[in-house]
Structure formats: C-alpha cells, structure tokens
Amino acid sequence: MHDEHSDHKPVEQLVAGCIAGDRRCQHDFFRAYHDRIFGFACHFLGPGFDFDDVVQQVFIRLFKSLGSFKGTASLDTWVYRIASNVCTDQLRNKYRKRRLDIVVDSDEQACDAQIPEYDNPYGSMERKELAIRISRALALLSEEKRTVIVMHEMEHAPLEQIADVIRKPVGTVKSRLFHARKELQKHLSKYLDAL
Amino acid sequence: MNMLDHQEQDPRIQKLRNFLGSVPVRKKQEHELVSLENTLFSRLDSEQRAKPQPNSIFQHIIESLALLARPVPAMAAVAAALLIGICGTVYFVHYSARLSMLAESRVLNISGQVTMGDVRQQKALSPLQVPRIRLGKSQVYETGAGSSVMVRLDAGSALCLQENTRLTVMEADARRLVFFLHKGGIFATVSKRARDQVFTIATPNAQCKVVGTIFGVAVRPEDPSGAPMTRLCVYEGVVQMRAINAAGVSASVGAGQSLSMTGANPDAALPVGESADAIRAITLLKLSLEIAGDTSCGYGLVDCESLPSGAMVSIDGQRTGRTPLILKRPAGRCEVTISCEGYATEKSLVTVRAKQATDCYAQLVPMRPQDARGRAGAWHAEDAVHGALINFPDYIEALIQLTIGEYRKALDIFDSLNALPDLGMHEHSVLARKAVECYRSLGDFAATLAARQKEYNAAKSPGARGSLLWEIATIKANCQGDFRGAANDLEEYIKDYPDGPWIHEAFDKRAEALYLDGRMPEAVRVLREHVRRFPKSKETDQSLYYLAEITSHELNNCADAVNYFARLVRAPGGRYRENALFGLAECYTRLGNEEPARKAYQEYIRLFPKGTWRTACNARLAALAAL
Numbered sequence: 001m002h003d004e005h006s007d008h009k010p011v012e013q014l015v016a017g018c019i020a021g022d023r024r025c026q027h028d029f030f031r032a033y034h035d036r037i038f039g040f041a042c043h044f045l046g047p048g049f050d051f052d053d054v055v056q057q058v059f060i061r062l063f064k065s066l067g068s069f070k071g072t073a074s075l076d077t078w079v080y081r082i083a084s085n086v087c088t089d090q091l092r093n094k095y096r097k098r099r100l101d102i103v104v105d106s107d108e109q110a111c112d113a114q115i116p117e118y119d120n121p122y123g124s125m126e127r128k129e130l131a132i133r134i135s136r137a138l139a140l141l142s143e144e145k146r147t148v149i150v151m152h153e154m155e156h157a158p159l160e161q162i163a164d165v166i167r168k169p170v171g172t173v174k175s176r177l178f179h180a181r182k183e184l185q186k187h188l189s190k191y192l193d194a195l
Numbered sequence: 196m197n198m199l200d201h202q203e204q205d206p207r208i209q210k211l212r213n214f215l216g217s218v219p220v221r222k223k224q225e226h227e228l229v230s231l232e233n234t235l236f237s238r239l240d241s242e243q244r245a246k247p248q249p250n251s252i253f254q255h256i257i258e259s260l261a262l263l264a265r266p267v268p269a270m271a272a273v274a275a276a277l278l279i280g281i282c283g284t285v286y287f288v289h290y291s292a293r294l295s296m297l298a299e300s301r302v303l304n305i306s307g308q309v310t311m312g313d314v315r316q317q318k319a320l321s322p323l324q325v326p327r328i329r330l331g332k333s334q335v336y337e338t339g340a341g342s343s344v345m346v347r348l349d350a351g352s353a354l355c356l357q358e359n360t361r362l363t364v365m366e367a368d369a370r371r372l373v374f375f376l377h378k379g380g381i382f383a384t385v386s387k388r389a390r391d392q393v394f395t396i397a398t399p400n401a402q403c404k405v406v407g408t409i410f411g412v413a414v415r416p417e418d419p420s421g422a423p424m425t426r427l428c429v430y431e432g433v434v435q436m437r438a439i440n441a442a443g444v445s446a447s448v449g450a451g452q453s454l455s456m457t458g459a460n461p462d463a464a465l466p467v468g469e470s471a472d473a474i475r476a477i478t479l480l481k482l483s484l485e486i487a488g489d490t491s492c493g494y495g496l497v498d499c500e501s502l503p504s505g506a507m508v509s510i511d512g513q514r515t516g517r518t519p520l521i522l523k524r525p526a527g528r529c530e531v532t533i534s535c536e537g538y539a540t541e542k543s544l545v546t547v548r549a550k551q552a553t554d555c556y557a558q559l560v561p562m563r564p565q566d567a568r569g570r571a572g573a574w575h576a577e578d579a580v581h582g583a584l585i586n587f588p589d590y591i592e593a594l595i596q597l598t599i600g601e602y603r604k605a606l607d608i609f610d611s612l613n614a615l616p617d618l619g620m621h622e623h624s625v626l627a628r629k630a631v632e633c634y635r636s637l638g639d640f641a642a643t644l645a646a647r648q649k650e651y652n653a654a655k656s657p658g659a660r661g662s663l664l665w666e667i668a669t670i671k672a673n674c675q676g677d678f679r680g681a682a683n684d685l686e687e688y689i690k691d692y693p694d695g696p697w698i699h700e701a702f703d704k705r706a707e708a709l710y711l712d713g714r715m716p717e718a719v720r721v722l723r724e725h726v727r728r729f730p731k732s733k734e735t736d737q738s739l740y741y742l743a744e745i746t747s748h749e750l751n752n753c754a755d756a757v758n759y760f761a762r763l764v765r766a767p768g769g770r771y772r773e774n775a776l777f778g779l780a781e782c783y784t785r786l787g788n789e790e791p792a793r794k795a796y797q798e799y800i801r802l803f804p805k806g807t808w809r810t811a812c813n814a815r816l817a818a819l820a821a822l
Contacts, residue, residue: 135218
C-alpha cells in the first residue's frame with residue numbers, strides 16, 4: 001500500500017502544509033483519506049454510530065497531532081492507527097454510557113445509510129441482510145481481533161502494516177486473525193450454510 | 196505451511212473472506228464531501244479560537260505588578276496601570292461574549308405578524324427592529340397565520356419558525372441551548388456541536404437532541420386522541436428524539452428519515468417526503484446564514500415565487516432562473532420581471548435590504564385576447580412603427596394573436612391585410628416583417644427565407660439590403676444546412692459591403708460554410724483574404740486560428756501551419772494562445788523538428804501548468820526524451 005493523495009504532492013510537503021494550517025493541503029489530505037477512514041469506521045463500529053462525526057473526530061485528531069508524525073512509519077499506517085484509536089474510544093464511550101435504549105431498528109437504518117443502492121431490489125435485500133449479519137458478528141469480537149480482521153479482510157491491508165498500526169509482532173497479528181476468523185465462522189455458521 | 200495458510204484453504208473460510216470483502220460502503224457524493232469538509236474546517240477553526248490563552252493576560256498583569264513594586268518612573272507606572280485596565284476590559288468583554296451561545300445571535304428576517312417578549316407580555320415586531328434584536332433566555336417568539344421569522348443563532352446555525360408557531364428560549368448559556376416548541380413547526384440548520392455542548396428542541400411530549408444537522412420539528416399540541424404529537428424530519432446528520440414522559444424511550448433518527456411521536460409512543464420511522472416548502476425553507480436558511488456572515492454587509496436575499504411556478508425571473512433585464520428562486524443580491528433597488536409563456540408579465544420594483552430577505556410573489560394571469568387588448572394603447576403609441584396599419588382593427592387583432600402565440604391566425608390576418616389596395620410601401624414592409632416573425636415562431640424557415648428574399652429584392656437602402664443579405668445567409672447556413680447557398684450569399688455580402696457591420700463575421704461564416712461543404716482550399720483562401728485585408732484587427736485572430744487548424748489537419752501542410760500558429764503564439768494575451776502553442780509543438784513534431792518541438796512543449800508547460808494539453812505535453816516530452 002502506498003501513500004496516495006491528489007496531485008501526487010510529496011508526503012512531507014502535504015504534512016508540512018497541514019501543520020502550517022494550509023487549507024489546500026488539508027483539503028488534499030481530507031480527500032485522500034476520507035473514503036478509507038469512512039470505510040474503516042463503518043466496518044469497525046457497525047450500526048448505531050454517526051460515522052460522519054467519527055470521521056471528523058479522526059481528522060481533527062490527525063490535524064492536531066500531525067506535528068508528532070516523524071515519518072518512521074508510512075502516513076497510511078499512522079492514519080489507520082489514529083482512526084483505530086478514535087473508533088476504539090467511540091466503542092468504549094458507547095459501552096460506558098450504556099446507550100442500549102434505542103428503540104428504532106437502528107441496524108437496518110444504519111446499514112441503509114452505508115450500503116449503496118443496487119439496481120436489483122432482491123440483490124439489494126440480500127446484501128443488506130448479509131451486511132447486517134456480518135456487522136452483528138463483528139460486534140461480538142474483541143476490539144483487538146476486530147481491528148485485525150476489519151483491516152485485513154475488509155480494508156485489504158497487509159499483515160505487516162497491521163502489525164505497525166497495532167504495534168505488535170506480525171505473529172500476533174496472524175494469531176488474532178486466525179482466531180477472529182474462527183469466531184466469525186462460528187457466529188455466521190448458519191448463514192454460511194444457508195447460502 | 197503455517198496455520199493461517201492452512202486455514203485459508205478451508206472452503207468455508209474462503210466463503211467467509213469473500214463475504215467480508217464484499218460488504219460495500221456507500222461512496223459519498225461530491226456535495227456531501229464538500230459539506231463534510233466545510234464542517235470539519237469550521238470545527239477546526241472554532242477549536243482553534245476556543246484555545247484558552249490566559250497566560251498572556253496574567254503575564255501582563257504580573258509583569259506590570261512587578262514594575263510597580265520597583266522604584267520606577269511615574270510614566271511607567273501610569274502605563275502599567277493603563278495596561279492592566281485595558282487587559283482587564285478585553286478579558287471581561289471576551290469572557291462575557293463566551294457566556295452565552297447566543298452572543299452572536301440575531302433575528303435575520305420577519306415576514307407577517309410576529310410577536311416577541313417574555314411569558315407575560317409580548318410585543319409585535321416591526322421590520323425596523325429586526326437588526327437590533329438578539330436572542331436571550333426566557334424570550335418567547337410567536338408567529339401568526341402566513342407569517343415566519345428567521346433567527347441566526349451563531350455563525351453556522353439558524354432557525355426558521357413557520358406560521359402559527361410558538362417557541363421559548365428555555366436555556367442559553369455557554370454549554371446548553373434549549374428551546375421549547377409549544378406548537379407549530381420549525382426548520383433548523385445547526386453546525387456541529389462540541390461534545391459538552393447541548394442543543395435541544397423540547398416539545399410537550401418529546402426532546403430532540405441535536406449533534407449537528409439540518410432538520411425540522413413540528414408539534415400538534417393535541418392529536419385526535421388527546422395526546423400531543425411531535426414530528427421530526429432530519430435532512431442531514433442525526434438527531435436523537437426522546438419521549439419526555441417515559442425515561443429511556445428514545446430513538447436516533449438519521450438523515451432522510453422522519454419520526455412521529457404521539458404522547459410517549461414513537462411510530463415507525465419513515466422516509467422524509469419531498470417537500471417543496473422544506474427545500475425552500477432550508478435553502479433560505481442556508482443563504483441567510485451566508486449573508487449574515489458576510490462582513491461587507493452589502494447583500495440581501497430576494498425570494499421569488501409565482502403561481503404557476505416555473506416562470507422566468509429577470510432582474511434588471513437579466514435572466515436569472517425560474518421560480519421558486521432565492522437569489523443573493525446586492526442591497527439596493529432592482530426591477531424584477533416574472534414572465535411565463537401564455538401569461539401576462541409581472542414587473543415590480545423591489546428594494547433589497549442588506550442581510551434580509553425580501554419577498555417577491557407574482558400570481559400570473561393567463562393571457563387571453565381580451566387581456567392582450569390592454570396593450571393596444573402601447574401599439575398606438577408606436578404609430579411611427581406601424582404606420583397607417585394601426586388604424587385597422589384587424590391589424591390590432593393580428594398583433595393580439597401574435598402576442599398570445601396564435602401565429603397561424605395572426606398570419607392569416609396579415610395576409611388578408613397585405614391584399615388591401617391602398618397600403619403604401621412602409622405598411623407592406625411592416626406586414627412582411629410581422630409575417631416573418633410568425634414564420635420564424637412556427638419554425639417554417641423556407642417561408643421565412645422566401646419572405647426575406649422578397650424583401651431583399653424590394654429594398655433599396657444599402658444598409659437594409661446588407662442586413663437582409665446577412666440574415667438570409669445565416670438562415671440558409673444555420674437553419675437549412677444550405678452551405679453552398681450561404682457561401683454564395685456571403686461572397687456577395689463581402690463584395691458589396693466591404694465595410695459592412697458584419698464583414699468580419701461574413702469572412703468567418705463563409706469560410707465555415709465552405710469548410711462544411713467540403714471545399715477546404717476555398718475556405719483557406721477566404722481566411723487568408725480576411726487576415727490579409729485586416730492584418731491589425733483583433734477580429735482576425737479567429738480566422739488565423741481556423742486557418743492554422745485547417746492547414747495542419749485538413750491540408751496536412753504543417754510548414755504553413757507553423758507560421759500561422761507562431762503568429763498566434765506571438766500575440767500576447769490572445770484567446771487562442773494556449774491551443775496555438777500546443778498546435779505549434781505538434782506541427783514541429785510532425786515535421787521532425789525535435790528541438791523546436793521540445794522547446795514548444797516545455798514553453799507550454801511553463802506558461803500553462805494547468806492547461807488542457809499538459810498531460811499530452813508531458814507524454815510527448817517523455818517520448819522525445821526516449822528517442
């Protein structure tokens with residue numbers, strides 16, 4: 001995975017511009033990373049969150065702490081690390097506040113918000129159903145395992161990058177991935193058999 | 196093979212991985228991204244502004260005290276005392292401004308009957324008071340039938356109270372902003388709130404807690420069952436709705452969803468219906484916020500509506516769009532014209548007040564013959580134009596039919612008038628012109644052309660003949676595709692009217708007609724002639740560019756094309772300079788002159804770093820470097 005951003009501005013220049021408060025650079029940075037952060041947040045948090053707000057919090061933290069980016073890891077890795085920290089904070093806040101009083105079927109609503117429309121309504125329903133099942137199964141995993149499986153299987157990040165993000169050896173990442181897959185297989189077994 | 200690789204061989208795991216990899220995420224559209232980006236930057240700015248900087252003030256105070264403690268000259272002591280006073284005042288003003296979230300609030304606009312006051316006593320608001328009113332705790336706003344009021348809360352937030360609405364400001368401090376909606380409806384756009392800031396709209400039976408969004412709340416104090424009913428429509432963001440009487444019953448309502456709550460019972464969430472009123476109110480809110488934040492204070496809004504909608508709005512003679520339309524205009528007077536085919540045009544003088552919205556409503560009346568008759572006076576006033584015809588009732592009737600779009604009927608009457616024996620040349624000419632107007636409106640270009648040709652044959656004035664010839668040629672070329680005929684007419688025009696008003700256009704049009712007729716060498720000759728006859732005219736650069744393009748692409752004569760392109764490149768500020776520079780480089784490449792081609796490509800990239808051909812130039816330079 002390489003650092004991508006519009007106009008192919010060098011990373012150092014982009015980071016320096018963002019630190020200096022240059023709106024153009026901040027715009028480029030936002031556009032370069034929005035989709036990836038949004039996708040990660042949607043997959044990691046599952047339904048029941050204001051993803052736009054989460055993404056904004058990630059960017060605010062990124063812009064505030066860009067000064068501490070030393071360039072030892074790649075910018076992508078650093079962005080994922082912050083996104084992962086913000087999302088984990090969100091999850092913990094939710095548990096702490098015990099927001100279990102939502103009466104509307106927010107799973108479906110939130111999935112509606114994050115899943116694009118398809119031409120075939122039956123295909124759309126199947127996908128929606130599948131997405132809801134997957135997000136419920138992901139919600140049952142521990143944060144560590146969820147980070148690894150979302151980054152590897154849904155965001156297609158290589159194991160080495162995940163190891164950099166969570167600051168653990170690659171062996172630990174592999175072990176977590178192995179167990180996360182096993183757990184998901186267990187939670188989704190009926191659904192996997194049915195399809 | 197390790198355990199992970201072994202696991203990946205399992206077909207069930209492969210299926211699981213496929214499922215996980217196929218969970219889609221909705222891609223944000225451009226306008227959503229722009230909105231998110233703006234919100235993010237405004238949050239960044241507000242966090243930047245909110246950074247406490249008390250050290251500087253305290254440092255000033257401590258330093259000033261230290262100065263006073265030492266034996267210092269009297270002047271220094273006075274300066275220090277002054278400094279302390281100024282710092283104290285600045286800090287006090289700054290602190291007091293942050294006391295309430297409504298410190299920057301004000302009423303933007305009122306329409307109809309609006310009252311303001313406290314719970315016991317309320318007074319009617321007048322438009323003159325509007326700029327001076329600031330929102331505060333315990334204020335009550337009430338709107339009558341057909342009335343509305345728009346209120347700015349801060350730089351990114353505003354409320355619009357609809358008709359028959361009563362709203363009370365319950366709390367307004369640095370952290371909490373709570374409104375109570377007794378009845379009626381509001382639309383609101385709210386900028387993102389910090390985590391510790393509360394923005395709530397309470398109703399008799401529910402609470403709507405806002406994070407940062409655009410939404411509408413409507414309250415019916417009592418539905419048929421006797422319980423109050425609150426309806427929440429969210430257009431952007433998320434609003435949490437909670438029943439007041441039953442703790443714990445709440446719902447998060449996302450964008451595009453609406454939720455009704457009767458008493459303490461929420462209904463199922465439904466999609467927000469498309470409502471023109473809602474769209475209009477939100478647009479008005481957004482634009483009002485925009486002009487309210489404009490420090491130049493020079494703009495206001497004109498809210499144009501018509502019945503039927505879809506009418507064309509022109510301001511000071513310039514077309515601006517179709518109703519319903521909300522426009523940002525500089526403060527001052529302007530003439531608004533609302534017109535719709537088949538309806539009488541409405542004109543009104545509107546005074547646009549700075550930072551306020553001005554209504555402009557027109558109920559258009561269908562144009563009928565008897566209505567159009569009202570225009571007869573205006574036609575009579577132009578008797579010099581119409582001549583003796585104005586005395587013929589049939590002629591007036593024909594003008595009426597022409598006005599209401601009954602071209603066939605008008606044409607029949609004009610034809611019957613044309614047959615009258617006592618009409619002079621001027622009257623025949625007027626009738627011919629009117630007939631042409633009818634033919635053009637009916638799309639009958641053959642008849643238009645025949646009438647114009649007849650007129651041209653009869654005309655004696657050189658000016659009129661020249662204009663008619665030009666018109667005939669353009670009708671042939673543009674409407675009938677008769678390029679050969681058009682080229683011949685234009686040749687005649689160029690020969691007979693060498694200084695005519697359309698001479699430059701005639702050269703270009705003739706060349707275009709010849710080009711479209713497939714006669715390239717002749718087209719080139721015409722363009723060369725134009726450039727030769729008017730070497731210093733600004734109008735010839737188009738001919739020169741066409742000449743260069745046809746010579747290089749159609750005649751494959753790059754050697755000549757280089758000269759034409761080079762002339763265009765040398766003209767500073769020319770409108771074809773960018774394309775000409777690229778064309779020049781391309782011609783050099785085709786001629787095998789690598790060094791001049793390289794220089795031209797490099798010159799293009801230097802002069803037009805964001806130009807249309809920059810990618811092509813880079814590719815060509817890379818290809819040249821590889822040679």
